[in-house]
Each structure stands twice: as C-alpha cells, then as structure tokens.
Amino acid sequence: MTIEPVMIFWLLAGLIFILAGQLAVAVWALWSLSRRLAEVKRQEQHLKDGLAAKEEEILEKAREKGQKIVAQAFTAAVRIQKEAKIDKEKLIQLISQKLEQASAGILKSYQGELEKVGEDNIRIFKNVSKDITTQTSQAMAEELKRRQQEHFRKLDEQIIGLLKEVSQKVLGKALPLEAHQDLIIEALEKAKKERIFK
Amino acid sequence: MIGTTSEQRDILDAIEILLASLYLKKRGDLQKKISPYAYEFINKRGQINEAFLKGLKEKIVNLPTISLTLAFEPPKETRARLSAWVKANLGQDLILDITVDESIVGGALVSFGGKYRDYSLRKKIEEVFAKNEEFQILS
Numbered sequence: 001m002t003i004e005p006v007m008i009f010w011l012l013a014g015l016i017f018i019l020a021g022q023l024a025v026a027v028w029a030l031w032s033l034s035r036r037l038a039e040v041k042r043q044e045q046h047l048k049d050g051l052a053a054k055e056e057e058i059l060e061k062a063r064e065k066g067q068k069i070v071a072q073a074f075t076a077a078v079r080i081q082k083e084a085k086i087d088k089e090k091l092i093q094l095i096s097q098k099l100e101q102a103s104a105g106i107l108k109s110y111q112g113e114l115e116k117v118g119e120d121n122i123r124i125f126k127n128v129s130k131d132i133t134t135q136t137s138q139a140m141a142e143e144l145k146r147r148q149q150e151h152f153r154k155l156d157e158q159i160i161g162l163l164k165e166v167s168q169k170v171l172g173k174a175l176p177l178e179a180h181q182d183l184i185i186e187a188l189e190k191a192k193k194e195r196i197f198k
Numbered sequence: 199m200i201g202t203t204s205e206q207r208d209i210l211d212a213i214e215i216l217l218a219s220l221y222l223k224k225r226g227d228l229q230k231k232i233s234p235y236a237y238e239f240i241n242k243r244g245q246i247n248e249a250f251l252k253g254l255k256e257k258i259v260n261l262p263t264i265s266l267t268l269a270f271e272p273p274k275e276t277r278a279r280l281s282a283w284v285k286a287n288l289g290q291d292l293i294l295d296i297t298v299d300e301s302i303v304g305g306a307l308v309s310f311g312g313k314y315r316d317y318s319l320r321k322k323i324e325e326v327f328a329k330n331e332e333f334q335i336l337s
Contacts, residue, residue, distance in 0.1 A: 177273070177276070183304045187315075
C-alpha cells in the first residue's frame with residue numbers, strides 16, 4: 001500500500017491541532033492555578049491584617065476596661081459610702097489596694113483571650129488553604145467574631161462580679177463598730193415600719 | 199427583759215436548778231450555781247416556789263423570738279444597744295436570736311413570726327450595681 005502525501009499532510013495537521021489544543025488547556029490550567037494562588041495569598045493577607053487589628057482591638061479594650069473598672073470602683077465606693085456612712089478616703093484607699101491585686105487577674109484573662117485568638121488564627125489559615133472561596137472565609141471570620149464576643153461577655157461578667165466582690169470584702173472590714181450598729185438599728189426601724197413585728 | 203437566746207438559756211438553766219433544789223434538804227449556796235443575771239431576773243419576779251418557777255419557765259420558753267443575722271459577732275455593747283432598742287420600741291418581752299453571716303457585709307436580716315426581710319449592705323451593693331447602667335461594662 002502506498003501512502004499519499006496529501007494523507008500525510010492531513011495526519012500531521014490533525015496531530016498539530018490536537019497538540020495545540022492540549023497546550024491551550026495546559027496554559028489555561030496554569031493561568032487558573034496562578035489566579036487561585038494569588039487569591040489564597042490575598043485572602044491570607046486580608047485575614048492576617050484583620051486578625052492583627054483584632055489583637056490590637058483586644059488590647060485596647062483591656063486598657064479601656066482597666067480605666068472603666070477603676071472609675072466605676074470609685075463611683076461605687078462613693079455611692080456605697082453614702083449608704084454606709086463611712087469614711088470615704090479610707091474606703092477608696094482600701095478599694096484601690098484590692099483592685100491593684102485584682103488587676104493581675106484581669107490581665108491574665110486577657111492574655112488567655114489573646115492566646116485563643118492566636119489559636120483561631122492558625123485554624124483559619126489552615127481552613128483557608130483548603131478552601132479559598134470568599135463565602136467560606138467570611139463565615140469563618142463571623143464565627144471568630146461570635147466566639148470572641150462570647151469570651152468578652154464572660155469577661156465582662158467576671159469583671160462586674162469582681163467589682164461587687166471587692167466592694168463587699170472591703171466594706172465589711174471598713175465599717176467601724178458604730179456604723180455597723182447604726183445599720184442594724186436602721187434595719188430594725190425599717191422592719192418596725194413595715195410591721196414585721198405585728 | 200430577756201435580750202438574747204443565751205440569756206434565755208441561762209434563765210431556763212437557773213429555773214431547772216432552782217426547781218431541783220426545792221426538794222433538797224441542803225440547798226447550799228444556790229447563787230453560786232446560777233449566773234448572777236439569771237438569779238436577779240428570777241428573784242425580781244416573785245417568790246421562789248414550784249408554781250412560780252414552772253409558770254416563769256413556760257412564759258420564757260414561749261417568748262416570741264426575733265431572728266437577726268448580722269455580719270459580725272456582736273460585742274456586749276452592741277447586744278445591749280439592740281436589747282435597749284427592742285425594749286423601747288417594741289415594748290414587750292422578746293428574745294433576740296442572733297446568728298452571724300459575714301457575707302451580708304453589714305446591716306441585718308430580720309425574721310419574725312414567719313416574716314423575713316433583707317436589710318443587709320450586701321443587698322444595697324447588689325442594688326447599686328443592678329440599678330446603674332454605667333456598671334454594665336460592654337465590649
């Protein structure tokens with residue numbers, strides 16, 4: 001059998017066409033991959049920036065809360081002092097001392113919070129590598145925000161509890177015997193007025 | 199006037215001793231066996247005999263009691279002030295049953311005839327924190 005030159009031409013042309021098609025697919029795949037990689041980097045950078053900002057935000061909140069705690073402790077001291085009729089300076093001094101001791105505990109709580117944020121960072125970055133769709137990373141960021149708010153809410157409760165505890169512990173000891181007696185007599189007077197003894 | 203439950207116990211113990219001594223030939227020095235406060239209290243109220251002592255015992259056992267919870271163990275001075283207030287303001291024989299609970303901070307928890315009120319400083323502190331929005335620290 002003889003092979004016609006025309007046939008060889010078409011055979012080669014077909015081969016070149018197939019190879020060109022495969023090359024085009026490979027180029028498209030490479031281009032697509034590079035786009036995905038660029039998207040991963042962009043997302044990672046976005047999250048890193050966001051989380052760094054969050055860490056700063058946490059520290060800023062801790063600082064603000066520290067100021068609020070002191071301010072509120074003083075406000076509470078003044079209010080309670082009016083109720084209990086005791087020496088204001090002494091009460092404020094005692095509350096300040098107690099708060100100083102307690103502040104170490106508050107800082108520890110916030111350090112713990114920052115550690116948790118760090119752990120969440122790692123988790124998010126790992127997940128981002130697996131799936132880089134914008135919706136997924138947004139959902140993760142929202143989950144992170146929700147968890148942090150929950151941590152902060154618990155911290156707030158602890159801080160308010162701490163203020164109450166400090167006030168109570170300090171007050172009981174700060175009251176002189178005369179003031180204690182006055183409060184008891186006042187209690188009996190109120191009970192009488194409310195007809196408890198009838 | 200009987201002030202506190204410990205005074206009530208003193209008097210009841212004294213009545214028991216006196217009742218037992220009524221049937222003894224040698225009574226000895228009774229004043230040494232009972233507290234001076236209880237002796238004076240009983241002696242002031244009548245002739246010591248069985249009927250009087252039994253009547254007095256019944257009266258004392260059934261005295262109404264005000265239960266007070268305080269933040270500290272009241273010294274004599276405080277007990278005396280409280281007893282004086284009860285006598286001056288409630289005008290009847292009442293017993294003060296005092297218990298101590300440091301957690302109430304100050305003031306008192308008052309309970310009488312099934313009624314109860316919390317007039318403690320702990321409650322006031324709770325109210326100060328509950329009432330004022332500025333104490334609700336938010337992140």
